[in-house]
Amino acid sequence: ExxxxxxxxxxxxxxxxxxxxxxxxxxxxxxxxxxxxxxxxxxxxxxxxxxxxxxxxxxxxxxxxxxxxxxxxxxxxxxxxxxxxxxxxxxxxxxxxxYAGQIIPVPDKTQWLQTPFPDVGPPRFNVQPGRPKKKRRKARGERHVPSRSSKRVAIRCSRCKGFGHNEGTKTKGSQEKRGRKPKTDATSSSQQQSQHVTPITAPQKGSKPRHDANSGSQQQPQMMSTSQPEVQLYSQPPPDPIPTNNWYGYGMLHQVDGGPTVDRIRASRERFLRKKK
Known part of the structure; x- marks a missing residue:
């Protein structure tokens, strides 16, 4: 009705x-x-x-x-x-x-007929892994109703103060760390200049200087102290090469036409060692 x-x-x-x-x-x-x-x-x-x-x-x-x-x-x-x-x-x-036909009412279970067959129980229920679903399945076209948890404010990162991510899910780079400011152009340029370091060490006893034939540059030995070599570091680019008409290495070698040879270097080194004795 x-x-x-x-x-x-x-x-x-x-x-x-x-x-x-x-x-x-x-x-x-x-x-x-x-x-x-x-x-x-x-x-x-x-x-x-x-x-x-x-x-x-x-x-x-x-x-x-x-x-x-x-x-x-x-x-x-x-x-x-x-x-x-x-x-x-x-x-x-x-x-x-x-629903036009009549629906016959069902009597109480105490009035049910007893049969010789075993009672039919409910089917076995196996507990599935995970949290059970409690939300109702939404119909097609039904709008999503935001809950209280979804109405919260946007997530903000405590490092870069940006929105959409937090400190643990940040993927913009590892250079931004807690308590440390990101590198600027001034600091990066100063670090690049400090990386131009040219170490100069004294040759060991019995070592021979090298001569690069391709570049035409002549590497000459620099005698420091025979007991313990010193290391000098230049924070700026290395100075200009020494002119070819000057003595170099405490009078050990003089560059002339043709450049130094192995015999000339060896003879100059022997003369230098005799003077030291």
Whole structure:
């Protein structure tokens, strides 16, 4: 009796689905090809809708029984109502026929008949791993209702003071650390200048200087202290090379035409060692 007084003609849940298809139909473009046959384009896809057989190329209308968005656009272009093409199973008449017969009441379980067969218990339930789901499955087209936890403010990083990430999920770089400012252009340029270090060490006893034939540069030995070599570091680029007409290495070698040879270097070193003794 209550259902007969209601004004709806289609079940409320299916009426909501039809309204959602009407909204999507506004993005479709129907073109009439023949009587009851339409070509509907949506985005990059094209479907064929047959209103006579109530079918669509997407096969959604065939399975669900409710016109899809392509069919709704063709129905509206044909000046018909989409509710007329809904399957009779979802209409009010089918609902009233389902509950038209009488429902026999069931007596109390103490009055049930006893049978010689074992009682049928509930099926076995295996506990699945993980946290059980408690949220209701949302219907298609239902809007998401934000909860209290999702209404919180945006996440802000405590290092770079940026939004969208926190200190633990920061991936912009490892140079920004707690209590340390990022490198600037001035500090980086000063560090690059300090990296130009040219160590000068005294040759060991019995070692021979090298001569680079490709570059034409002549490397000459520099005698420091024979007991313990000293290391001199230049924070600036090395000075200009010594002119070729000067003595170098405490009078050990004098450059002349042709450059130093192995014999000349060895003889100069022996003379230097004799003077030291």
């Amino acid at each position: 209550g259902a007969q007084r209601d004004k709806w003609q289609i079940a409320p849940n299916y009426q909501k689905g039809l309204e959602f298809e009407k909204h999507l139909a506004s993005f479709c473009r129907p073109i009439c090809a023949d009587r009851g046959i339409w070509q509907v384009s949506m985005s990059e896809f094209t479907f064929i809708v047959d209103l006579n057989s109530r079918t669509c190329g997407c096969r959604k209308w065939n399975v669900a029984g409710i016109p899809c968005c392509h069919a709704v656009s063709a129905i509206q272009a044909f000046n018909h109502k989409p509710e007329e093409y809904v399957d009779d199973l979802f209409k009010k008449e089918a609902y009233l026929l389902a």
